[in-house]
Amino acid sequence: MTASPTPLLAINDLHVSVEGKQILNGLTLQVRVGEVHAIMGPNGSGKSTLAHVLAGRPGYEITAGTVSYEGCDLLALAPEERARQGVFLGFQYPVEIPGVNNVYLLKAAVNAVRKQRGLPEVDAFEFLGLVREKMKLMHIEDSFLSRGVNEGFSGGEKKRNEVLQMLVLEPRLAILDETDSGLDIDALKVVAGGVNSLRSPERACVLVTHYQRLLEYVVPDIVHVLVRGRIARRGDRTLALELERRGYDWVTEEAA
Amino acid sequence: MSTPLTARIVEEHANAFRALPLAGAAATRRRTALAALTASGLPTSRDENWKYANLRPLERLRFIPAPAAQPLAATDLPAAIPGFARYVFVDGAFAPALSAALHSTAAAVTPLAAAPDGDRAPAAMPAQTPAPHAPADERFALLNEAFATDGAAIRVAAHHDEPVRLELVFVASADALTGASYPRVELHLDSQAQLLLIERHMSAGAQASFVNSAVTVDLGRGATLHHYRLQELAARATVFDTLIATVARDACYRLYGISIGAQSARSTLAVRLAGERADLTLAVVALGDRQQVQDIFARVEHAAPGARTEQIFRGISAGRARVAFNGKIVVGSEAHGTDSRQSLRGLLAGPEAEIDVRPQLEIYTDEVRCSHGATVGKLDESMLFYLLSRGLEPEVAQRLLKWVFLEDVVAKIGVAELRRQIEERLAQQVPEPAARAEST
Numbered sequence: 001m002t003a004s005p006t007p008l009l010a011i012n013d014l015h016v017s018v019e020g021k022q023i024l025n026g027l028t029l030q031v032r033v034g035e036v037h038a039i040m041g042p043n044g045s046g047k048s049t050l051a052h053v054l055a056g057r058p059g060y061e062i063t064a065g066t067v068s069y070e071g072c073d074l075l076a077l078a079p080e081e082r083a084r085q086g087v088f089l090g091f092q093y094p095v096e097i098p099g100v101n102n103v104y105l106l107k108a109a110v111n112a113v114r115k116q117r118g119l120p121e122v123d124a125f126e127f128l129g130l131v132r133e134k135m136k137l138m139h140i141e142d143s144f145l146s147r148g149v150n151e152g153f154s155g156g157e158k159k160r161n162e163v164l165q166m167l168v169l170e171p172r173l174a175i176l177d178e179t180d181s182g183l184d185i186d187a188l189k190v191v192a193g194g195v196n197s198l199r200s201p202e203r204a205c206v207l208v209t210h211y212q213r214l215l216e217y218v219v220p221d222i223v224h225v226l227v228r229g230r231i232a233r234r235g236d237r238t239l240a241l242e243l244e245r246r247g248y249d250w251v252t253e254e255a256a
Numbered sequence: 257m258s259t260p261l262t263a264r265i266v267e268e269h270a271n272a273f274r275a276l277p278l279a280g281a282a283a284t285r286r287r288t289a290l291a292a293l294t295a296s297g298l299p300t301s302r303d304e305n306w307k308y309a310n311l312r313p314l315e316r317l318r319f320i321p322a323p324a325a326q327p328l329a330a331t332d333l334p335a336a337i338p339g340f341a342r343y344v345f346v347d348g349a350f351a352p353a354l355s356a357a358l359h360s361t362a363a364a365v366t367p368l369a370a371a372p373d374g375d376r377a378p379a380a381m382p383a384q385t386p387a388p389h390a391p392a393d394e395r396f397a398l399l400n401e402a403f404a405t406d407g408a409a410i411r412v413a414a415h416h417d418e419p420v421r422l423e424l425v426f427v428a429s430a431d432a433l434t435g436a437s438y439p440r441v442e443l444h445l446d447s448q449a450q451l452l453l454i455e456r457h458m459s460a461g462a463q464a465s466f467v468n469s470a471v472t473v474d475l476g477r478g479a480t481l482h483h484y485r486l487q488e489l490a491a492r493a494t495v496f497d498t499l500i501a502t503v504a505r506d507a508c509y510r511l512y513g514i515s516i517g518a519q520s521a522r523s524t525l526a527v528r529l530a531g532e533r534a535d536l537t538l539a540v541v542a543l544g545d546r547q548q549v550q551d552i553f554a555r556v557e558h559a560a561p562g563a564r565t566e567q568i569f570r571g572i573s574a575g576r577a578r579v580a581f582n583g584k585i586v587v588g589s590e591a592h593g594t595d596s597r598q599s600l601r602g603l604l605a606g607p608e609a610e611i612d613v614r615p616q617l618e619i620y621t622d623e624v625r626c627s628h629g630a631t632v633g634k635l636d637e638s639m640l641f642y643l644l645s646r647g648l649e650p651e652v653a654q655r656l657l658k659w660v661f662l663e664d665v666v667a668k669i670g671v672a673e674l675r676r677q678i679e680e681r682l683a684q685q686v687p688e689p690a691a692r693a694e695s696t
């Protein structure tokens with residue numbers, strides 16, 4: 001045992017299937033506060049399934065294993081309860097919801113967390129000030145606030161909006177599911193800047209990604225390689241560079 | 257056809273009008289309508305396009321026009337819409353004391369009971385009156401023609417300033433056992449005329465009223481009509497509604513219907529795009545709850561080249577309600593260059609609720625662009641999860657998404673105060689999450 005505190009997130013021997021097909025096969029992973037983890041892996045290795053299971057998306061069957069968050073059983077919580085406890089999922093494909101404007105969603109989300117903590121609703125004026133400040137950081141225009149959630153946004157705008165929501169909500173555990181995919185280099189830097197601004201000794205971040213490109217800007221403490229539903233290898237950031245150079249085949253072969 | 261029902265209609269008609277003989281053209285029209293109705297009978301559930309309607313109440317109710325109603329107070333009515341003249345009809349009869357007359361040189365509204373025949377809007381010309389062999393879909397309009405004693409004849413002339421703004425409020429107060437309410441509108445827009453028209457059907461009190469409304473719309477060349485219809489009758493009411501419209505060349509008709517009230521509601525909308533480049537938007541919201549029946553049949557006929565139709569339906573069925581929208585678009589052989597789009601969506605909000613959406617296309621020419629989409633389902637699960645993953649209560653998220661669903665139609669209502677009233681009314685059935693649309 002080391003002297004470090006209880007992990008923020010402890011996944012132990014997690015088995016998950018979707019429509020009878022086994023996707024995660026005994027995945028074990030621990031994330032401590034202050035850490036940034038990258039979960040890499042070839043397509044179909046179970047990266048997005050892991051992100052969805054942690055956020056509580058319906059349709060996944062957990063056949064074995066446990067997930068604890070702040071020492072409690074995360075899997076026993078409904079998706080909205082997880083969010084209110086400080087778990088945030090940045091979607092790979094953010095959903096468009098025309099008719100619900102962005103500022104409404106941001107405010108409802110913040111107030112849900114505040115209610116959980118026994119705090120009064122946020123002051124509307126101060127809140128807008130805060131949101132505008134974060135929008136500037138994410139290079140998002142003012143008109144965005146009154147538009148429908150992700151309505152008509154480009155791929156890059158949607159990803160920046162996910163990070164904006166994360167910055168406004170200040171989660172304890174942020175899980176970003178391929179937030180870097182489909183971004184050009186400028187947008188990637190903006191997104192990375194947003195993620196870095198949230199790094200702190202009280203929080204942790206799990207970056208799910210296929211490429212190491214994002215990791216040049218958000219330097220991870222630990223890199224995991226997921227193969228066929230379990231962690232096949234772990235290392236520091238140099239592992240990501242090695243994957244970039246050699247591809248995934250060698251890890252897959254080693255894991256076989 | 258002579259069924260016990262039509263025999264009873266004829267008998268009640270004779271009793272009702274023995275004491276109130278009409279002279280001239282009005283009497284002729286009434287007799288013609290009755291004869292046509294006797295010959296063909298009212299539709300039955302075996303008729304195409306009527307299988308979802310609830311026709312059973314017809315066996316019980318009375319067809320004679322309701323006797324004069326107790327006077328209502330202005331406070332029984334919805335808040336006035338700024339800028340709109342208001343004409344109120346109680347059980348089909350004009351109530352001047354509750355009305356605020358139109359002051360416009362461009363338009364005239366004449367209560368039909370007071371109108372000499374010569375002044376009646378040409379909307380009542382034979383071409384607009386259902387023919388003796390009217391299709392089943394239009395026979396409730398014959399019933400209205402045979403029994404209506406009043407209504408609004410509206411004529412709007414071309415003018416250069418703002419569109420004319422007019423609200424018609426039809427209030428039902430009588431119980432169906434004492435008599436029926438026959439709202440009637442005969443509307444004619446001259447070439448280039450513009451009108452914003454609100455048409456409401458509501459109840460005073462909780463009587464199980466029988467309402468049979470008939471509206472004819474005649475849009476001249478280049479005319480523009482924005483027509484907002486709100487059906488919010490009391491929970492035990494029965495309503496049949498027939499709207500027959502003709503749209504001339506370059507005219508634009510925006511028809512928005514919100515159907516929320518009544519135990520049993522059937523609306524028949526028949527629009528003929530008669531002239532080139534006629535432009536129609538037909539957007540309907542229907543909500544059903546408890547054991548309500550909301551049945552809408554919309555038939556759009558493209559009879560000229562280059563016309564455009566956008567048909568939108570959003571329905572939510574909860575409780576043990578049945579909600580149906582049957583949207584038919586007929587593209588005639590002359591109507592090349594037609595552009596029609598249908599987006600019909602239904603939402604099931606309960607395990608015992610029923611919803612049917614049916615797009616139908618009949619195309620008799622080439623070179624047309626017709627698209628249609630029809631879906632029935634539950635709330636979008638990926639939207640729902642997205643909202644939950646941001647910490648929203650499931651109930652709030654679900655309500656929000658029901659509003660999003662209705663917004664496709666409601667957001668198009670261009671009269672701010674009316675939209676506010678409609679949203680308030682919708683919120684009684686689909687509670688609205690606080691500050692949903694809060695602006696920055």
